[in-house]
Amino acid sequence: MDRRTTVWAAVLLVSTCAAARGETLAIRTYDGFGVSASRMTRAQGVATALLAAADVDALWIDCTAPASCLSPVGLREVVVRFVASPSGESRDVLGEALVDRTAHAGVFATIFADHVDAVAARVDIDQAVLLGRTLAHEIGHLLGRSYQRAGLMRSRWSDDELRRQRDSDWLWSTERDPATGTVVTCRAAGAKCVRG
Numbered sequence: 352m353d354r355r356t357t358v359w360a361a362v363l364l365v366s367t368c369a370a371a372r373g374e375t376l377a378i379r380t381y382d383g384f385g386v387s388a389s390r391m392t393r394a395q396g397v398a399t400a401l402l403a404a405a406d407v408d409a410l411w412i413d414c415t416a417p418a419s420c421l422s423p424v425g426l427r428e429v430v431v432r433f434v435a436s437p438s439g440e441s442r443d444v445l446g447e448a449l450v451d452r453t454a455h456a457g458v459f460a461t462i463f464a465d466h467v468d469a470v471a472a473r474v475d476i477d478q479a480v481l482l483g484r485t486l487a488h489e490i491g492h493l494l495g496r497s498y499q500r501a502g503l504m505r506s507r508w509s510d511d512e513l514r515r516q517r518d519s520d521w522l523w524s525t526e527r528d529p530a531t532g533t534v535v536t537c538r539a540a541g542a543k544c545v546r547g
Contacts, residue, residue, distance in 0.1 A: 381432040384464035397483025436463035448492035460489035
C-alpha cells in the first residue's frame with residue numbers, strides 16, 4: 352500500500368460516520384477547475400437545500416487557498432474536489448464518490464465540472480442547479496446512500512428528467528408502494544416516509 356492509499360484509508364476510518372441526522376456536515380471544497388464564485392455559491396445553495404431535506408446541515412469551507420485547510424479531515428467532514436474529467440471518462444459521468452464498502456460511507460468525492468457544464472449546455476438548464484444537484488448526489492453517497500430507482504440518488508439522469516425540472520425527481524428517494532401503487536417518498540435514510 353503506497354503512502355497516498357494509506358492516508359486515504361486513515362481518512363476513511365476517521366470520517367466514515369460523517370454526519371448523523373440533524374448534525375452539521377463540514378464540506379471542504381477544492382476547486383481545481385475554476386468554477387466562478389457566483390456559480391459555486393448558487394450550486395452550494397442548491398446542495399444545501401437538498402441536504403437539509405435529509406436533515407443534514409451543510410457548512411461549506413473553501414479550501415482552494417493553500418493555507419485554508421491545513422488540519423486533518425475530522426469527524427463530520429467530507430472533501431469534494433472540482434476538476435476536469437480524466438480523458439476517456441464518459442461525458443455523462445458528472446462525479447464520483449470514494450466509498451468504503453464495509454462502512455457504506457466515505458469522505459472524498461470528485462465533481463467533473465467540465466461534464467456538468469457540457470450536460471447543462473446540451474439540455475439547456477442552469478449550470479449552477481445541475482452542479483448543486485451533482486454535489487448533493489455525491490455527498491449522499493459519502494453519507495451512505497446507495498443508488499435508488501428514482502429521485503436524487505438514481506444512477507442516471509436522463510436529458511428529459513433534467514429538462515422537465517420536476518421537484519419529485521430531486522427528492523432523496525421516491526418509490527411506489529407495491530401493494531397500493533401510491534408514491535412513497537423517503538427524504539433520508541431512516542426518515543419517515545410520506546405517502547401521496
